[in-house]
Amino acid sequence: MRLKDKVAIVTGGASGIGRAICEVFAEEGARLAIADIDTQGGEETVRRVRAEGGEAIFIETDVSREVEVEAMVTQTAAAYGAVNILVNDAAVFEFGKVEDVTDEQWHRVFGVNVVGQAYCVKHVLPHMKAAGGGAIVNIASVSGFIAQPAFVPYNASKGAVMQLTRCLALDLAPDNIRVNCVCPGAILTPATERHRQFEGRDREEFLAEAANGSFMKRVGDPREVAYGALFLASDEASFVTGTPLVIDGGATAQ
Ligand SMILES: NC(=O)c1ccc[n+]([C@@H]2O[C@H](COP(=O)([O-])OP(=O)(O)OC[C@H]3O[C@@H](n4cnc5c(N)ncnc54)[C@H](O)[C@@H]3O)[C@@H](O)[C@H]2O)c1
Incomplete structure (x- = not known):
């Protein structure tokens, strides 16, 4: 029960890695708010968590829209009385070579993957400060520091997530808020x-x-990423901030 009684917001919790994070966090005692554009998937994650005795609510949210993020955080705080943990998992996957990527794709991939994470951090801050601290885990990727063929917009956005993580870690350390990222392969x-x-x-x-x-x-299996996020979100990582945790079976170590 490493997250006992902690309130955690998980964006992108309707699917894949985000859903696994919700399940693992709930098993460890967290009370969850799942924020996603996918209502059906989000409700399914809530059902799974509750079936195992966990606590979760779903709040339909497009993280690239600040008004929706603000409302989601307010609703979470009203439901649980606090916000202690934020996992920024929501992402869109826009690929291509630079000459093929449209203006719309550029704005979408940075709007969700980067600015969406920043909006979530901005709006959880007052609640984390009120609680005396908090933990933020951004989901980046090995794509944030390696090149892959015709992956330009996605990889640029994940590189930005890594820098967002470092800069936030510096600025928020005085408030006892740790900010780290996970880089899955x-x-x-x-x-x-x-x-x-x-x-x-x-x-x-x-x-x-x-x-x-x-x-x-x-x-890898989504739960293998979720355990990394669990460590970074828990008090066991109390002296860990501004760092990327690579979970890729060694793919980028060679
Ligand atoms: N699957 C991989 O191999 C891999 C590798 C490295 C990093 N990642 C990262 O892990 C995270 C999860 O990826 P996944 O593979 O589980 O993908 P996924 O598509 O299964 O899940 C992504 C979730 O984000 C949600 N989402 C998309 N746009 C949104 C928005 N505007 N607002 C709110 N929610 C939104 C989707 O509805 C979906 O539920 C992403 O950040 C991704 O970049 C995945």
Whole structure:
């Protein structure tokens, strides 16, 4: 029960890694607010958490819209009386070479993946300060520090998340708010499956290639990322701030 009685907001909790974070955090005693644009998926995460005896509410939120973020945080604080943890997981996946990426894609990928994280931090701050501190975990990616072919907008946004994390960690340390990020490698989620379909690749071949890129010769499971987020969100990480935790089976260590 490492998060016993802590109130945690998890954006992107309707699917994949965000859902696994909700499940693991609830198992560790956190009370959850799940913020996502996907109502059906969000309600399904709530159902799963409650089925295991956990506490969760879903709040439909587009993190790229500040008014919606502000309302979501207010609703969370009204429901639980505090906000102690924020996990910024929500993201969109916009890929391509620089000459092919549209203006709309650039604004979308930075609006959700970067500015959306900043809005969430801005609006949880008063509550974390009132609580005497807090923990923020941003989901970045190994794509934040390596190059991949035709991944320009997504990777640029994840690089920005890593810098957002460092700068926030510096500015918020006096308020006892720690800010870290998790950098997953290839993890099997609905987003991975959509990407495979987008590239028109055979499933077995796509997964074998992704697996081959790591020392462990397999892709990761969302729960393996969730445990990293759990450590960073918990008091066990009380002297950890401004740092990226890479969870990629060794893929970027070579
Ligand atoms: N799957 C991987 O291999 C991998 C690798 C590295 C990093 N990541 C990161 O992990 C996080 C989760 O990825 P995933 O693979 O679970 O993806 P996913 O698509 O399964 O989940 C992403 C969630 O974000 C939500 N979302 C999208 N736009 C939103 C918005 N504007 N407001 C609120 N919610 C929104 C979606 O509805 C979805 O529920 C992302 O930050 C992603 O960049 C994933």
